[in-house]
Amino acid sequence: MSYDVAVIGGGVSGLAAAYALQQRGHRVALLERQVRSGGNAISEPIGGFLMEHGPSSLNAGIADARTLAHALDLDSARCELGAGVRHRYLLRDQRLHRIRAHPLGFATASYLPALARLRMLGEFMVPAKRHAAEETVSEFWSRRFGGEFAGLVIDPLVGGLFAGMAEELSMPAVFPRLLEMERRYGSISRAVLAHRRSGGRMPGRRLYSWPGGMQTLPDALGAALGDAVKLGVAIRRIRATGAGFRIEYGAGSVLARCVVLATQPHAAAALLDGLDGAGAEAAASIDAPPLATVFLGYRRDQVAHPLDGLGYLTPASEGRQLTGALFASTMFPGRAPAGHVAFSAYLGGARAPQLAQAPGEDLIAMAKAEFSDLLGISGEPVVARVRQWPRGLPQYRLGHGEKVEALRAAERNRPGLFLTGNYLNGLSVASCIASASQAAERVDAFLRDSVAESSCPGYVTAANG
Ligand SMILES: Cc1cc2nc3c(=O)[nH]c(=O)nc-3n(C[C@H](O)[C@H](O)[C@H](O)COP(=O)(O)OP(=O)(O)OC[C@H]3O[C@@H](n4cnc5c(N)ncnc54)[C@H](O)[C@@H]3O)c2cc1C
Structure with missing residues (x-):
């Protein structure tokens, strides 16, 4: 058995990269340490309910x-x-405010104090940034739209x-397109x-999924x-050999x-150790703090709120x-x-x-207490389930761009080594797919360029002696 490419990690990123490479005719092995593929895309049916442990929609x-879903006939x-x-x-102020999904939604809603709304409308007049210093997300939005x-x-x-904090995250790493918009339009x-004049729709309206949940996508892949x-x-180590790599489990x-x-x-950091020290260090320094999803299901008549929205978010200042x-x-x-409703809460x-x-029961208790207060829910849930992610979402903090550059340098220093995943080019499932297709293109170009060398002895699966 011989492989052109070994993809390590069977989340959406690895599956999408492996699929793209297989479609191009390469011999691919996808190596996943768990007994299922899909990574954090897990959709669990529970007695007529469907819990999304991780992602719940795709942009x-x-x-x-879009192209991938189409190719998979989804x-x-x-x-x-x-x-x-x-x-x-x-x-x-401890109560939910309804905001219209429209660019002017905040300007017309009472959620923001009147002065803050006025300041927000003044954004047209704020000059574009001239200095090159990296801003946090919070600094950017305060500068353009006001602190409130x-x-x-x-x-x-x-x-x-x-799952981050605006005072910590890097504006160019998290919202590069907005910086580009500022540069272009002022x-x-x-x-x-x-954008709207040219017929563009608001991103929030473009979310979708499947009846069986987000796991439909990795399952199809x-x-x-x-x-x-x-x-x-579970891959423990990667060693460079003259003709490629020995991947050890x-x-x-x-x-x-x-x-x-x-x-x-963190897993990339461990595997890069011995291949590229600077790359390993950069990957290790990307923190992904723990995250928990609490899924609660109730009878509809237990809930007073109209539930006429996507859900709700809370500013840190509310202390929830x-x-x-x-x-x-x-x-x-x-x-x-039928006759029931479902919620996913995040902590x-x-x-x-x-x-x-x-503990899981404490997390359920916290979600229940908050729902009873904010959504007027009474009584016990029909279903309550918790998923705890010891490592949640990677944080693109200040300096993230340099870390990504160190990881790209690791790819250049080790021909044949490629990286993809949610810590490089965007957290969302859709961004992971985009990043995976770009990685697959680079792998494909590398393999085609080195086609002359492919007459070297075959690549084999071997038992460790
Ligand atoms: C709670 C939560 C809610 C989210 N909500 C949304 C949402 O609504 N919409 C959205 O677009 N995105 C959402 N996201 C983000 C998105 O789901 C992830 O960024 C994306 O799924 C990550 O995919 P990935 O393949 O890069 O990584 P992962 O899914 O983490 O997969 C990595 C895989 O590598 C494997 N692996 C690790 N080490 C080894 C090893 N040594 N050997 C072999 N295999 C190994 C792991 O077992 C894992 O399967 C959410 C994420 C979470 C956690």
């Missing part, structure tokens, strides 16, 4: 993700956001989307209006890859011309334990049986990493 705005089965998703909710907007709108958004408001997927193979090793690391950053919650059964069909992340490690 249709990224072309590579288009016709997909489900769009439910018609009931008309608002977003934000917490202020940054604290009351961006802080909860960053807590919800990135103002974000102007850029948004230009796994099925397409067939025997190429090797489960329960407990019971043996695999030889391959190229290796694609598609693991979480949950960073927010999704109204899962409003978002997509099949998340709760931990950079805001309160220790909270995500509390």
Whole structure:
């Protein structure tokens, strides 16, 4: 048995990279340490409910993700956001405020104090940044839209989307397109209006999933890859050989011309050790604080709130334990049986990493207490389940760009080594797919360039002696 490429890690990133390479005719082995592939995309049916342990939707705005879903014949089965998703909710002064999903939604909602709304509208007049110094997400939004907007709108958004803190995250690493908009149009408001005039839709309206949940995507990738997927193979070490790499696991090793690391950053750091010290150090320094998902299902008549939105997010200043919650059964069909509703609540992340490690029953109690207070829920849930992620989402903190550059340098220094994953080019599933397709293109180019060398002795799977 010989391989052109060994992909290590069977989350969405690794599966998408392996699939793209297999489609190009390369002999691929995907090595995943767990007994299932899919990484953190886990959709669990529980008595008529469907719990998303990790991602709950995909953004249709990224072309590579659309192309992949189409190639896997998943288009016709997909489900769009439910018609009931008309608002977003934000917490202020301990009560939920309804915000319209529209660029001017914040300007017209009472959520922001009047002066903050005025300051926000003045963004048109704020000159574009001239200095090159890296800003945090919070600094950028405060500079352009005012401190209250940054604290009351961006802080909860960053807590919800990135499980992060706006004062820590790097603006160029997290929102590179917004910086580009500022450079191009001089103002974000102007850029948004230009985008809408040209027929663009708001990103929030472009979320979708499948009736069986997000796991549908990795399952379809796994099925397409067939025997190429090797489960329960935990890679311990990678050694460079003259002709490629020896990839070692407990019971043996695999030889391959190229290796694609598609693991979480801490696992990439361990595997880069011995291949590229600076790359290993850069990967090790990317923190992914613990995160917990609490799934609760209730009878509809237990819930007073209209649940007419995506869910709610909370600014850190409100001092709540949950960073927010999704109204899962409003978002997509099949998340709760008839007459019932389902919620996914999130705790931990950079805001309160220790909270995500509390005992499961405590996390359920926290979510129940907050829901009873904010959503008018009474009685016990029909279903309560917790997923704790000891390592949640990688944080793109200040200096992240240099870390990514060190990792790209590791690729250049070790021809045949490639990296992909959610700590490089975006956290979302769609960004992971885009990053994986780019990695696959680089691998493909490398293999084609080195075709003359492929007459070297075959790559074999060998038992460690
Ligand atoms: C709670 C939560 C909610 C989220 N919500 C959303 C959402 O709604 N929408 C969205 O787009 N994104 C969301 N995300 C983000 C998104 O799900 C992830 O960024 C993405 O799935 C990561 O995929 P990945 O393949 O890069 O990494 P992972 O899924 O972490 O996969 C890495 C894989 O590598 C394997 N591995 C590690 N070390 C080794 C080794 N030594 N040998 C072999 N295998 C190894 C692991 O077992 C794992 O399967 C969410 C994430 C979480 C945790």
